[in-house]
Amino acid sequence: MSQEADLINEGLSLMMFGMGFVFVFLTVLVFATSLMSKITLALAPMAPEKATPNARPSVAPVASDPSSDPVLLSVINEAVRQHRARRQ
Amino acid sequence: MSQEADLINEGLSLMMFGMGFVFVFLTVLVFATSLMSKITLALAPMAPEKATPNARPSVAPVASDPSSDPVLLSVINEAVRQHRARRQ
Amino acid sequence: MSQEADLINEGLSLMMFGMGFVFVFLTVLVFATSLMSKITLALAPMAPEKATPNARPSVAPVASDPSSDPVLLSVINEAVRQHRARRQ
Amino acid sequence: MDKLMALWTGSGLYNMDAGSLTMIVIGFLLLYLAIRKNFEPLLLVPIGFGGILANIPAAGLAYSAVEQLAHVGSAAQLDQLAAVLGTQFENYKQILDVYYSAPAAVKLTAEQLASDLNYNNGMLYNFYSVAIGSTVAPLLIFMGVGAMTDFGPLLANPRTLFLGAAAQFGIFATVLGAVGMSSLGWMDFSIEQAAAIGIIGGADGPTAIYVSSVLAPELLGAIAVAAYSYMALVPMIQPPIMKALTTEKERAIEMVQLRPVSKLEKIMFPLVLLVLVALLLPDAAPLLGMFCFGNLMRECGVVDRLSDTAQNALINTVTIFLGLSVGSKLVADKFLSTETLGILALGIVAFAIGTAAGVLMAKLMNKLSKTQINPLIGSAGVSAVPMAARVSNKVGLEANPHNFLLMHAMGPNVAGVIGSAVAAGVMIKYVSAIAG
Amino acid sequence: MDKLMALWTGSGLYNMDAGSLTMIVIGFLLLYLAIRKNFEPLLLVPIGFGGILANIPAAGLAYSAVEQLAHVGSAAQLDQLAAVLGTQFENYKQILDVYYSAPAAVKLTAEQLASDLNYNNGMLYNFYSVAIGSTVAPLLIFMGVGAMTDFGPLLANPRTLFLGAAAQFGIFATVLGAVGMSSLGWMDFSIEQAAAIGIIGGADGPTAIYVSSVLAPELLGAIAVAAYSYMALVPMIQPPIMKALTTEKERAIEMVQLRPVSKLEKIMFPLVLLVLVALLLPDAAPLLGMFCFGNLMRECGVVDRLSDTAQNALINTVTIFLGLSVGSKLVADKFLSTETLGILALGIVAFAIGTAAGVLMAKLMNKLSKTQINPLIGSAGVSAVPMAARVSNKVGLEANPHNFLLMHAMGPNVAGVIGSAVAAGVMIKYVSAIAG
């Protein structure tokens, strides 16, 4: 067999093995994760930290605008008020 | 003397020298510290920064580290900004 | 020529070349910078971010470090404390 | 007078050649894309700047001491080097080829010679050796990414892992493309190089850098630039493909709200993943191990100090050095070749195929199951976190203004990170099995 | 097909053995203790995770290139290695023993061979070399701890230094125990190893890691795990001993309020300590020098930027690497031995004896002086900052609800840190005097 065909064969077999393994691995992970979730929830019945739909936006830590949060604003106002009081 | 007894002897003498030295060192440190405090207080008569009983809790920085709480951080940033704005 | 005179000559020529090059370089930089500013302002006519006289105090970041301002620190601490208290 | 000559013959102007000039222009182009067009600026600003520094003529910042000797040594010095390497000096490329393939003991002797002749490693060469040569920088970035990743959406709907698996098809199709190009005689890629190029399709910067540093360090510059550039282009590359492969009705599918996920599940997930890696694919252990470690630090709740540092000071520091180090691989005589064009062409094909495979997989899953998923979230399986998930969301909103896919797309999105790290492990294993 | 075989024979499942499995279970146990039981999580999370990574079969993350070669090399490669080492290959343990004791020049040749045969250092091995092999990580942790330590309570009542001295008896008693075990033939500890084991009784993580990295790196894993585990167990180990050695009346002693301490005193203290170290015990200079440096940065008030970084980003980064590096010493064939059981047994005895010695010293001081101290603060002399001081406070409150001992116990607590660093210096000096 020519060297070129060899290389193509290597590529093909890497593709098959590779994709195959990725699917096997992630399939096992799907089952393992589901099993883990079931056991976990059985052992410690849901004291949900937070519902995911409202969870913090994962990989984007920069965001969060303080001026749009009334609770935060009141904290700030309180801090500032106290600070002024203290300075007098 | 057997090798075992040798090792025991080494251990015993390490214990004696070691404990002895630790005590000598810390005793010297007690005197040096007391002397230092006397000289210091004579030179610069007490302008006590803070009374120690109320001092910050020294070696436990984790709980009080605000930078690990993003919400808190934004509160702080806002407070700082407002404080600066007000100072001008 | 003696070795001493040699060293002196080296020093003199380093001074002349060095100072000369520094002036040439910074003169070129003056012209390049002026040119750059003109082109820049022609391309994007001034939407001045901030007037420099009031700009942040450049190479002195320590002053703007909140942890070096005790008044500011107390404001922050107060804000943190209140926010924590409120969350509980 | 000869000092004035030295100043002139040592200047960049005197030594400038077309290659260096081209690469400096490319460096500025990367900076322009990063700063003005917001193309992955955290990486492309350091990479672009490092690329400019690496190509400053006569500065040799990207060269080792031996490489500097080979480039600018006197005839006598080059003969000494050739003698140490057991060859005759012809030109710097030839002597360096001998050096690169010499046994470690000979390399050490050559380094000692360069040191005795007062040559030093360039700054960027040192950065590269420490950050990438040791593989530590991509691993620490991966740890930081783990500490920033919320697996909640994935745990709420683990089936989305299949989408992350399917999108890796882009990787392997690209490997095939690369060996195909070599077979046609267009390029000259080895199987190691083809594997390293394929990983661009993983749409995951640190994974791409890690794999190419292990399998094909000579292509690292082009691979990293392609990976980050195309990740930035995801909002342009993906939507046409997504729309071509789906009907209006499919794009309008609304998904059921994700169930809440408990804290304990989030703690257990990185450990489950770690166990699977340990059992099935030890070659992925450095990458996925550090990723799981970062995620465990994030979720376990008792080491917030460490998690915070991993997500901030540490990852930022490493990013600076990683970027400059990648830039050091943009020296003209390594980067300017037809191979680079091949890599850029293959890279975009990889992204397109990965996107398509993800979308088609989602449609297949809808055929096999009653719970319908919106096929638009399939494209997020290529990784490119969180850009690809945002693209899914945006295209979804165009089809149905009540259709908020962002959180649903985060599942396949982070699954894609796992998928490409697994693919990386398989390729390293496979290629080293051929070599060994 | 043979690639499929390679994947299978290279998997963790295929290569799993009882030792690795046991160590992985131990790693998970450490994670459980750290996360659920809050056992010194800052260290035990990275240590436990590192231990799991180190034992992933066929990944070899904790091995150097030469060790990898010895473990998985082909017969021909092993013969080459044996030739370089001037011996015959029997098994990997024998060849590695020859390698470990070879002169530096031979070691270098073996490393060059491994490099030529395409073996690389594992990730954790690199972390260990940089962080612990160079001793830099424990020293930086100590600098950070210095920057976090307030010596105010100690300065207000310097006599409490005696309590910190007495509690070090645990260290030396344990050394005696270790050599005793060896004499009885139960274990086989050298005097270096005995000294390194003893330092567990110092109840101070970085000191223990520093000493064992210098005197007995082969025991570092077990010693670090024992030290941190028992530090976490202080609230369980100490109270029974404290109660057994004191009367109800003694425990109820209220102490006079501490005098305020001036800023200048706090600045001067690390300098006084440094001078004493310089004059009396240069061998403790790295440890106590960095500790004093950290404390001076904290107190001097003019380098708050540096102090802040030393207490946060820097110590956190170092902690991550230190923990993973310690974990690399939990590989099965080094950790699973009767010696480890001996170390665990001796460690808890060390804590108990140190606690008792501190309490008894306090009672002795009450005999010799009119100013009464509550003997419960003596137990804080073992270090384990600030846990031991909190234990003193808690037991004190049980005896007398108006008895707030926390600040009084901080004095002996930080004195214990100094005491065990001094003990470390003495042991290093003593043992090297025997060796030299």
Place this chain on the structure above:
Amino acid sequence: MDKLMALWTGSGLYNMDAGSLTMIVIGFLLLYLAIRKNFEPLLLVPIGFGGILANIPAAGLAYSAVEQLAHVGSAAQLDQLAAVLGTQFENYKQILDVYYSAPAAVKLTAEQLASDLNYNNGMLYNFYSVAIGSTVAPLLIFMGVGAMTDFGPLLANPRTLFLGAAAQFGIFATVLGAVGMSSLGWMDFSIEQAAAIGIIGGADGPTAIYVSSVLAPELLGAIAVAAYSYMALVPMIQPPIMKALTTEKERAIEMVQLRPVSKLEKIMFPLVLLVLVALLLPDAAPLLGMFCFGNLMRECGVVDRLSDTAQNALINTVTIFLGLSVGSKLVADKFLSTETLGILALGIVAFAIGTAAGVLMAKLMNKLSKTQINPLIGSAGVSAVPMAARVSNKVGLEANPHNFLLMHAMGPNVAGVIGSAVAAGVMIKYVSAIAG
């Protein structure tokens, strides 16, 4: 009993000599100046502390393994070392001189011998090798300084660059002074050493450390101490000179308000500077390249994470190690020599001449142009950011209470940083042209 002897003969008291004692006192003096007098505390606290640590007798923290062997080895060991170096042992200075000038292969053999004889590198020696020997620490400091520098005032009035150029006259005049001293036989400075001493006049710490680490590492301690001390003394050194060279009327000149500077100009400036460096002076590329990189990160607005880390955690960490490393060069037998006195004398002359040259240049520019500048801002051209600019402001206010020169003086101030980095590049180029 012999262990007690070992403890005593190994103590600092027993080994103390006049040199070490003197250096320890000097270390405390530096700490006093830093903490009480606020002399550049960020550097002088670590330098002073490092100096004390380096001079602890018998600890050898600043020595390499080979240096330790040469200092404290037994007669037999020293003969082995001499044999490796191909000489006879006379005393430790002679043997180390042979070692320092040996080829790299011989050095490696000597290091292997020291390792086989159980000598290790001292802590501070390791810090020095990693931080300064590799030149990485001054470069990272420069990156951080770039990220902290606002070029706005300079861009608003680019002519102030001439002031930054003129003030570099202090550098070259000092070089001349140093070679003059050598010619007169007072000192024995080579041209490399003279160049390294001259850079003190640049009033820029990292530049001075970088240049002397490249050209004259043996003088680094004295040069760094002189540079930072005189930078702290700027408020005392400069005003008399400024007043002597200006009239009351000149000092009262009010300057027109600076024009606003656009964001885009600020982004472009570091790139323009980089191009000029690349074209004209590649030898300044490491220093000015990192400086421009830091400034670009600051201004480009898309990598604030990185800029923030470069200005905080990273620069603080590097400062700690840089300071301790400089301190390691304060060992008695290197620092206590007449050369140090010469360096200190030349350093203050350099500052004075630089100040005068800046002021005179400003007066010359007033002669040549209609737009008048206050000559007091000329003195800020020496760098010493931001101290020198504050001095200009203060002296200006004394002459005219409405005269706020601070922002105007920031222009020449940062120009001085560029100027001395350019001067550094020229000197490295020139001196290596002589050597090559």
